[in-house]
Amino acid sequence: MITGQFEIEFTKDGLVHDDNQVVRLLDGLADSTDLLVLAHGWNNDKAEATTLYDTLITSLEVVGLPENGSGSRMAVMRVLWPSKRFALESLIPGGGAASATAANDAALLAALTQLEQDPVLLGADGSDPTRGNIVERARAQIEDLDTSADARREFVLQIRTLLDPSQAHEDDASREFLDLDPEKLFQKFTGEVPVLLSTGPGGAAGNTGGGAAFLGDLLSGAKAAARRIANFATYYTMKTRAGAVGQTGVAGVLGRLREKHSQIPIHLTGHSFGGRLVTATAAALPPSDAPLSLILLQAAFSHNGLAQRFDGQHDGAFRTVLGERRVNGPVVITHTKNDLAVGVAYPLASRIARDNAAALGDQNDPYGGMGRNGAQHTPELDRTEPLLRKVTPPHQYTFTHSKVFNLQADATITDHGDVANPAVAQALRDAIRLR
Incomplete structure (x- = not known):
């Protein structure tokens, strides 16, 4: 069951807008087994973010949260941050x-x-x-x-x-x-x-x-x-802002939370540029044995963001998330060719950095997007769960700790914004229930 939902609003510089919101979150976790952190992507107003969050929570309830143990009494932190529309x-x-x-x-x-x-x-x-x-x-x-x-x-x-x-x-x-x-x-x-x-x-x-x-x-x-x-x-503006909100704002709130609830499992879940936001959050948190998982829904950042030596020389911007085990639970990533927003935006990088950029945007392109191809050049990749599966018939995922799961979603996600459906919720549920 959902024990409580708490909105926390952040400024463009990653500052908490109203500290009373944080206090309510910290005081409201006493009876919760887990905290689900949700971060939206490109939006112009609160209504779109609210609709995304409400729909995803409803889908979680439809597929069924665990009746006891991990995820059975879950609080939700709903991040609001000033993203731009990228139509x-x-x-x-x-x-x-x-x-x-x-x-x-x-x-x-x-x-x-x-x-x-x-x-x-x-x-x-x-x-x-x-x-x-x-x-x-x-x-x-x-x-x-x-x-x-x-x-x-x-x-x-x-x-x-x-x-x-x-x-x-x-x-x-x-x-x-x-x-x-x-x-x-x-x-x-x-x-x-x-x-x-x-x-x-x-x-x-x-x-x-x-x-x-x-x-x-x-x-x-x-x-x-x-x-x-x-x-x-x-x-570039959105990636900078998502990073600031994640590493300064959300990580700061979760640092305070860890002081009061040191071992509560946290599940960082982000859509679009919100995927970059929660990844930046994970990178800013110190390594810990407290459970932390990462779920990226059509994430709008480089598919090499978690990579090790993706070009033979450079690590991805967030390599420490895996290399230093900032995330010790599963990393679950949805990706699909149906996502035109990520699939078209990221080939622009290839035009900048390459002289010959044929077949742009796929997994062989050095500058493809996470939401199109999943994580690339990542030694922690586990291929035992390759698909985001439909809910009929029901599927129970066998996620494991500290591994990356690229879930190809061509049959279950229709476009960039289709990330709150029951198929997504089913995978999210099983990432949450892992202990």
Whole structure:
């Protein structure tokens, strides 16, 4: 049963907005066997986050929480943080049609407007005069992008001004994004970004003949490149914010919780950029024998984020989560080719870092997304549970401690937001019940 649900709101810098919310959480755990921490992804308001959380909890109750022992009396911490919307319409303007130039222009302006907004709290007004001035200088270059190298350079430099360089990393090409010559960056982003969506029986969505299908951002030219640059900057902003909220805010709350309830099992569960948030939380917590599991639902960060020497030299940004056993329970990851948002967003990194980027986004792409491919180059991977299974017939997962389980969900997750259904809840239940 669910013993209580506690909302805790965080600012964009990872600070707790109202400490009374934390006090209520700490006081409300006395009769709980476990704490489930839920972190939403890209949203504009509390209503979307609330709907996600309510639906997932309902699905957990439908599949059945344990009657006794682990997970039988579970409290829920519902994280609210100021994420930005990262709409598919911006990633694939005009539905992928190569002639959709008007849609591209609109998507470029929308992407710049998103960068202009910087809300302190989820759903708050994000108007910021300083950011607005920077974005306006970038916006003023648009009409000259096709003909002027100076305009392209100024566009890139203004966009980079909005970003924190300390968050750059090799696993998602963000370091190259900040370091490349602006003209070179435009050249890399000018061409089409096709994405392999699905293979095998049934094929991709809209591909009834089965087999492989390509979709993606099929526009070319300087304005298409500018939109991709703005979209990558939005991604970079969200990854920075998710990291700050996770490692400062949520980890801080859980540190206080451990002082009062030292051995209560914690199950960190994040969707989309919330997956990065809870992974950053795990990385910030000290190693402990207190039970800690990690569940990533269509996570929007690099599929090499947990990797060991993914390129022969660099570890993923969150390698310590596994390498130092910050998580001692299972790491459960859903991934599917049906997730166009992650499947199209992450190949942008390949355009930055690679000269030849064919078949973008799959597990062989060094810069694919966690929600599309699962964790790559991770020695802790356990292949005994390869699928996110339907609830009919019921399935009981055999997860084990300190192992990673990539659950391919092509048959059970239809798109990026479909992460609160009973199939997901069934896997979450079995991660929670493991002790």
